[in-house]
Amino acid sequence: MNQDNIYDAIIVGARCAGSPTAMLLARKAYRVLLLDRATFPSDIMSGHLIHPSGVALLKRWGLLDKVAASNCPPIRQVKFDFGPASFVGHGPSIDGVSDCYGVRRKYLDKILVDAATEAGAELRDGFSVQEILMDGDRVTGIRGRMKNGQVVTEKARIVIGADGINSLVARSVKAATYNERPSLTGCYYSYWSNFPMECGEVYIRDGRFISTEPTNDGLTQLFVQFPYHEFQEFRKDIEGNFLKTLELTPDLAKLASNAQRQEPFVGTSNNINFFRKAFGNGWALVGDARYHRDPLTAQGITNSFQDAQVLADAIDTAFSGYQPLEVTLAGYELQRDAEVMPIYDLTCQLAALEPLPPFMLQLLNALCNNPTDASQFLGIIGGAVSASAFYAPENIQRILGTAENKRSPILSA
Ligand SMILES: Cc1cc2nc3c(=O)[nH]c(=O)nc-3n(C[C@H](O)[C@H](O)[C@H](O)COP(=O)(O)OP(=O)(O)OC[C@H]3O[C@@H](n4cnc5c(N)ncnc54)[C@H](O)[C@@H]3O)c2cc1C
Incomplete structure (x- = not known):
């Protein structure tokens, strides 16, 4: 086949994982085909909370003004009420951003799709991908049905599955799952x-x-x-x-x-928790196709943005000839696993919806009169603070000790 007919990347799924990936690759002048059976704007079952680490990426990509102009107020504070008491605050800022946004998907996804096409990606909406094409164990392209019913075949150097929890790309390449936990x-x-x-x-x-x-x-x-x-x-x-x-x-x-x-x-009730192998010969996964977790801590959109940034960088490094693709994609998988695993564990723990253990109640109570550490706690879920640093025994002892001293003026004198 003529090299001109081969895309650099075909991306299946054009929402919060697929469109930013397409946008970032197209901004680097790669030839990108972005496919979705949906048309835009359209809604999808989802909450909307984007944490500061996700909002910071929107800012970096030049899209925050559009989100802010979509008639959606910034969320400057979060109230965390665990029953016996509550605290209000926000996590530390990331790249100057401490706001969250709760923008509806019909607006957010349209902003992201438009950003991808403005960067030069070719969008085919109303396009249903039906088959992932293989040459031996190597993924080479897709076959699918266009809006007008025509069935077409397209080829690419890499096919990226941004096609959500039931990813056809993941199923076709038999991407192994790990760290699975049932729907809680x-x-x-x-x-x-x-x-x-x-x-x-x-x-x-x-x-x-x-x-x-x-x-x-x-x-x-x-x-x-x-x-x-x-x-x-x-x-x-x-x-x-x-x-x-x-x-x-x-x-x-x-x-x-x-x-x-x-x-x-x-x-x-389909809130299953799992990771999938993130890459293989000629393919990669991003967003929910790659990693799915209970919506309780509202990580999915933010994680999709983060995946998109790291994956696009990995592909660019390889396609620019600096390192083999399998090396940069392995780096993508390792980096993202390390970044999300602590919050994945916390999410599964909270999603069990069991009574909070005494230690957790003691800690949350201690945060009620301690805005600085409450901000750090909120920053774990918001993506600004490392969970392992926050939960380090000496840090927890310090927080509990501070609370004890506040309760006992004689001791604190
Ligand atoms: C009830 C609920 C509440 C949530 N609340 C939040 C929240 O508050 N904050 C948060 O960050 N996250 C939340 N999430 C998670 C968030 O919705 C997902 O993480 C996010 O949508 C993942 O984006 P994605 O682009 O990977 O996949 P999706 O948004 O699922 O998009 C996948 C796209 O792929 C397309 N597609 C699939 N197969 C094909 C095919 N064969 N051919 C063509 N197109 C295809 C689909 O049409 C779809 O448009 C929630 C999820 C649920 C279910």
Whole structure:
């Protein structure tokens, strides 16, 4: 085949993992084909919280102004309420960013797709990839159906699966999974108007997790999570069970009673947790296709952005001739595993929705009167603080000791 007909990269999936990957490669002048069976703008089942580390990437990519202009307020503070007490704050800033955003996917994904095409990527939306083409064990391209029904074949130096949890690319190459854990929760969410909410709020109550955040167009998203085994029971009366869950937090229940739900409930029990091998001969995975975790700590969008940046850099280094592709892709896999594994463990721990152990309660209580360390704690989930540094025994002892001294003026004198 004529080399001109071979793309540098074909990316299957054009949302928060695929479009940034396409954009970053196209900005380096690679020839990129971006495919999605969806058309844009369109929504997808998802919460919206982007942590400061994700917002910092939007800023670096020159897209933060567009997100901020999408009629979505920044989230400057997060309230963390674990039952006996609560604290409000924000994590340390990353590249000058400490805000979160709760931008709806129909707006966010359109901004990302447009950024990819503006950078020069060729987008085919309404395009369903049906087959991953192989030459021996090497992936060489895709076959799929265009909007008009025509079936086409396209070839590339690398095919990237940004095609979500049920990735066709991952299934076709039989990407091995590891660190798997079953689905621990079920969840439902919807959108309310007349529900004033300036900060993001998170509540842990009686085996339930409740979160709210302001999103676009004056709406607030309310999200509840409950143990996986309750999903069938919950869905028998979604509205009744949702409101009953909100009653665990009287402030939210009161706000809800004066607010109007604007959209149907959306929910799932498919919150499985796993990693997949990130690369092989002629292929790589990015975003949910590569790594999936319970939505409780809202990592998916931020992680997709981070994956996109590291993967695009790895491909550029190899395609520029500095190192073999399998070496740079192995680096991508290693780096991303090391970066996300601590928060993956924390997410699975929290998603078990079990009563907080006494140590955790003691620690959270200690953070209530300690805005500096509370900020560090929030920074773990926001991506600015290393979990292992925060949980180091000497740091925990210091935090608990500070709390003890505050309670006992004689000791602190
Ligand atoms: C209930 C819920 C709440 C969540 N809340 C949050 C949150 O608050 N914050 C957060 O950061 N994350 C959240 N997440 C996770 C987040 O939604 C995902 O991590 C994120 O969508 C992953 O992006 P992605 O681009 O990898 O995949 P996706 O967004 O799933 O996109 C995959 C794309 O691939 C396309 N595709 C798939 N197969 C094919 C094919 N064969 N041919 C063509 N196109 C194909 C699909 O059409 C789709 O557009 C939540 C998830 C759920 C389920």
